[in-house]
Amino acid sequence: MTAALRLIRRRLATSIPVLLIVIVLTFVLLEFSSGDAVDAYLVSIGGGDPAVAANLRHAYGLDQSHLARLWLYLSSLARLDLGWSVAFERPVADLIVERLPNTLLLMGSATALAFGLGTSFGIVAGARPESATDRVISTVSLILYAIPGFWLGLVLNIVFAVKLRWLPSAGLETIASGRTGWARMLDIAMHLALPVGTLAAIYMALFMRVMRASMAEVWRLDFVTFARAKGLSHRRIVLRHVARNALLPLVTMLGLQSAAMLGGSVVIESIFAIPGFGRLAQEAVTQRDTPLLLGIILTSAVLVIVVNLLLDLVYALLDPRLQPSDRSA
Amino acid sequence: MGLMRIDLLSRRRLLQSASALVAATALPAWSRAQEAKGGGRLVVAADSEPKNLNPAIIASNGVFFIASKVVEPLAEASYTAPGGLAPRLATAWDGSADGLSVTFRLRDGVKWHDGKDFTSADVAYSAMNVWKPLQNLGRVVFANLQAVDTPDPLTAVFRFSKPTPLQLIRNALPAVSSVIPRHVFEGTDIAKNPANLNLVGTGPFRFAEYRPGEYYRLTRNADYWGKDEPKLDEIIYRILPDRAGAAAALEAEEIHLAAFSAVPLSDLDRISKVPGIQVITKGYEALTYQLVVEINHRRKELSDLKVRQAIAHAINRKFVIDTIFVGYATASTGPVPKNAPEFYDPEVASYPFDTRKANALLDEAGYPKGTDGVRFSLKLRPAPYFNETKQFGYYLRQALAAIGIEATLVNADAAAHQVAVYTDHDFDLAVGPPVFRGDPAISTTILVQSGLPSGVPFSNQGGYENKALDAVIAKAAETIDAEARTELYRQFQKIVAADLPLINVAEWGFITVARDTVLNVPDNPRWAVSNWADTALRS
Numbered sequence: 001m002t003a004a005l006r007l008i009r010r011r012l013a014t015s016i017p018v019l020l021i022v023i024v025l026t027f028v029l030l031e032f033s034s035g036d037a038v039d040a041y042l043v044s045i046g047g048g049d050p051a052v053a054a055n056l057r058h059a060y061g062l063d064q065s066h067l068a069r070l071w072l073y074l075s076s077l078a079r080l081d082l083g084w085s086v087a088f089e090r091p092v093a094d095l096i097v098e099r100l101p102n103t104l105l106l107m108g109s110a111t112a113l114a115f116g117l118g119t120s121f122g123i124v125a126g127a128r129p130e131s132a133t134d135r136v137i138s139t140v141s142l143i144l145y146a147i148p149g150f151w152l153g154l155v156l157n158i159v160f161a162v163k164l165r166w167l168p169s170a171g172l173e174t175i176a177s178g179r180t181g182w183a184r185m186l187d188i189a190m191h192l193a194l195p196v197g198t199l200a201a202i203y204m205a206l207f208m209r210v211m212r213a214s215m216a217e218v219w220r221l222d223f224v225t226f227a228r229a230k231g232l233s234h235r236r237i238v239l240r241h242v243a244r245n246a247l248l249p250l251v252t253m254l255g256l257q258s259a260a261m262l263g264g265s266v267v268i269e270s271i272f273a274i275p276g277f278g279r280l281a282q283e284a285v286t287q288r289d290t291p292l293l294l295g296i297i298l299t300s301a302v303l304v305i306v307v308n309l310l311l312d313l314v315y316a317l318l319d320p321r322l323q324p325s326d327r328s329a
Numbered sequence: 330m331g332l333m334r335i336d337l338l339s340r341r342r343l344l345q346s347a348s349a350l351v352a353a354t355a356l357p358a359w360s361r362a363q364e365a366k367g368g369g370r371l372v373v374a375a376d377s378e379p380k381n382l383n384p385a386i387i388a389s390n391g392v393f394f395i396a397s398k399v400v401e402p403l404a405e406a407s408y409t410a411p412g413g414l415a416p417r418l419a420t421a422w423d424g425s426a427d428g429l430s431v432t433f434r435l436r437d438g439v440k441w442h443d444g445k446d447f448t449s450a451d452v453a454y455s456a457m458n459v460w461k462p463l464q465n466l467g468r469v470v471f472a473n474l475q476a477v478d479t480p481d482p483l484t485a486v487f488r489f490s491k492p493t494p495l496q497l498i499r500n501a502l503p504a505v506s507s508v509i510p511r512h513v514f515e516g517t518d519i520a521k522n523p524a525n526l527n528l529v530g531t532g533p534f535r536f537a538e539y540r541p542g543e544y545y546r547l548t549r550n551a552d553y554w555g556k557d558e559p560k561l562d563e564i565i566y567r568i569l570p571d572r573a574g575a576a577a578a579l580e581a582e583e584i585h586l587a588a589f590s591a592v593p594l595s596d597l598d599r600i601s602k603v604p605g606i607q608v609i610t611k612g613y614e615a616l617t618y619q620l621v622v623e624i625n626h627r628r629k630e631l632s633d634l635k636v637r638q639a640i641a642h643a644i645n646r647k648f649v650i651d652t653i654f655v656g657y658a659t660a661s662t663g664p665v666p667k668n669a670p671e672f673y674d675p676e677v678a679s680y681p682f683d684t685r686k687a688n689a690l691l692d693e694a695g696y697p698k699g700t701d702g703v704r705f706s707l708k709l710r711p712a713p714y715f716n717e718t719k720q721f722g723y724y725l726r727q728a729l730a731a732i733g734i735e736a737t738l739v740n741a742d743a744a745a746h747q748v749a750v751y752t753d754h755d756f757d758l759a760v761g762p763p764v765f766r767g768d769p770a771i772s773t774t775i776l777v778q779s780g781l782p783s784g785v786p787f788s789n790q791g792g793y794e795n796k797a798l799d800a801v802i803a804k805a806a807e808t809i810d811a812e813a814r815t816e817l818y819r820q821f822q823k824i825v826a827a828d829l830p831l832i833n834v835a836e837w838g839f840i841t842v843a844r845d846t847v848l849n850v851p852d853n854p855r856w857a858v859s860n861w862a863d864t865a866l867r868s
Contacts, residue, residue: 035744043743045389047787169581275542
């Protein structure tokens with residue numbers, strides 16, 4: 001485990017410059033985009049005169065130079081203060097704490113489902129490559145992958161929420177219902193079924209394809225031939241020997257995907273009206289809320305770094321031949 | 330607007346509404362009985378969450394949609410009341426002959442939601458400390474307000490430093506006169522007072538709860554001054570940012586109502602056929618939006634009237650209305666919409682669709698077509714606020730191509746568009762959706778008046794200057810006599826239509842889509858932003 005500790009220490013050291021670069025780049029991008037928080041706000045209230053605009057710019061500190069504001073942000077960040085959101089008139093940290101769990105719940109469930117289904121279908125398809133089952137699974141998953149997320153979300157919504165009325169059409173839970181405990185959890189699960197299903201259906205294909213390809217590679221290896229020669233059943237060879245050894249690249253995929261799904265949930269969160277991170281990020285951009293967007297990107301970057309670190313540790317457990325420090329994320 | 334819309338509505342829909350009317354008159358007792366039961370929770374779709382919900386500070390439709398149920402104005406627009414204005418917190422208003430004062434009689438026995446009495450001191454405080462210095466529209470309307478005298482708890486006398494037309498004040502009242510409690514705001518930093526979100530008002534509903542990203546909840550005010558009002562127990566504003574999501578939630582019976590065209594126009598035909606759902610075009614007459622081509626007169630070609638006339642002739646208004654607005658709009662003739670009959674003047678210069686004439690005008694102006702068929706090129710910026718403004722941008726580019734003007738479309742988001750057009754003047758043509766707010770002096774004359782500083786959104790930033798027009802606008806601003814003032818605004822319309830500082834293309838109100846269990850929906854011309862005291866649910 002000392003290797004693991006060394007890895008954690010090294011990762012933490014390298015992630016600080018990464019985060020710093022992320023912050024500065026985001027800041028510069030937002031500064032170069034035209035219009036500021038006051039412009040966005042004036043549009044939303046239907047206009048205002050120059051005195052109002054000047055007062056607001058002063059109140060938001062937007063009348064200071066870019067460098068001064070970047071410095072102010074970095075120095076307050078050093079004190080672990082994420083700053084004040086001008087679009088919501090609330091501390092950025094509060095907004096993030098409020099929204100992050102919703103997105104983690106959505107994203108975590110969707111990733112787990114996509115991983116579980118994708119791997120299972122990948123094993124079924126990879127057990128007999130080029131068979132009819134393989135063809136069907138591959139085609140269906142590719143079609144799902146090719147469908148735009150917003151479209152699939154809307155179609156599933158129309159079928160299951162509007163026509164069949166099996167599931168609620170939007171929201172995270174029934175509004176002002178007063179449910180608690182298990183009843184509330186069940187209610188949330190019902191509300192998440194459609195968005196999680198949509199995200200999982202789309203990303204399942206990736207896991208399925210990687211699993212299948214990876215299995216195809218393992219089939220060619222000598223120990224599989226040996227297992228066959230031993231007279232092991234096909235089922236046993238597939239599950240114990242081929243699938244197990246083919247699982248490693250999927251763990252890497254899982255790390256990459258968790259980052260991608262943070263972004264992919266913007267659309268799904270809007271369609272299903274889930275107050276999550278994606279929608280918050282979208283509002284931060286349209287409202288030109290620099291501190292809020294920086295806070296969101298920073299949190300996402302930290303999340304991705306942590307997830308990849310955890311996966312590296314898992315990787316080492318799965319394959320003792322690999323030392324954690326051998327890989328770079 | 331109801332009448333005006335008839336030609337646009339299908340015969341079936343017309344018959345439906347006619348039979349509904351018959352039913353309403355034939356069975357008043359039945360419908361009363363249904364209403365009297367009252368109660369229930371109305372769930373409506375909302376697409377934005379204003380950070381400041383105080384309508385006395387932010388007079389915008391997004392704020393009013395929620396806040397107007399909690400905080401009331403002095404008077405509200407009405408279909409039936411004399412002069413189109415129904416009393417709310419004020420019961421009568423009267424202007425002095427010199428235009429230097431307006432006296433309001435206030436309603437007796439009104440209580441704030443925290444139990445304190447509503448008095449003239451609250452009105453004086455709201456006017457002097459909030460409307461005049463802080464409110465986006467009040468800064469214009471009450472610019473010359475000097476003091477508000479309170480001779481007794483139910484009388485407020487507004488004193489102006491310059492003659493101020495009562496007509497303007499009256500027309501502005503519904504939007505600019507939301508009264509907030511002095512005892513909650515006095516001595517605090519008004520902009521940061523928590524009551525800007527947790528509203529305290531006199532309205533039929535109390536502000537109960539806000540869950541960011543999920544919903545707002547308002548509950549019945551049992552002590553409301555209106556007899557037997559409100560009818561509903563609760564209103565929930567459910568945040569549904571996706572427009573297709575709002576339509577789905579309506580069909581799934583998860584919400585009762587989506588106002589402000591939350592259901593896209595292209596979806597209306599389909600959803601109107603769903604049993605139990607009604608599409609309502611009334612209730613927005615006093616919130617008319619205008620589709621306008623803004624022109625940068627600093628561009629040499631566009632400073633030539635003939636070129637502007639040519640562009641006006643190149644636009645097929647019928648196509649715009651039928652295709653882009655799917656029939657839910659009417660053609661504009663000038664800067665005042667037909668929905669403002671008090672001011673509207675149809676006798677102005679008109680520009681029927683005529684490509685040949687447009688081409689001839691451009692030839693006359695000295696801009697012949699080059700060998701590639703192009704006379705000159707322009708930068709066209711459509712405002713991103715509505716689907717229709719963006720779609721009109723695409724249409725306008727084609728229409729201009731037909732007369733040899735090559736337009737490059739530049740699409741940007743709200744903040745970027747605002748800076749490019751209204752601050753940096755980085756446009757030749759822009760497509761904008763200004764609002765007519767009951768009186769031309771509130772937000773309409775500013776679209777063509779000269780001498781405005783840059784950085785003012787929804788104002789003349791095209792460098793247009795017309796001394797005669799400026800003089801008419803200035804004179805109307807201080808003309809006390811309503812008839813004389815109206816006449817000046819007729820002149821204003823004639824000058825704008827003739828000289829084309831901008832081109833008015835179409836005007837539209839929003840659409841409400843509701844379950845048919847929601848009663849009394851469009852009962853005034855600002856319905857979506859009024860107090861909903863008599864809105865009810867049929868059980």
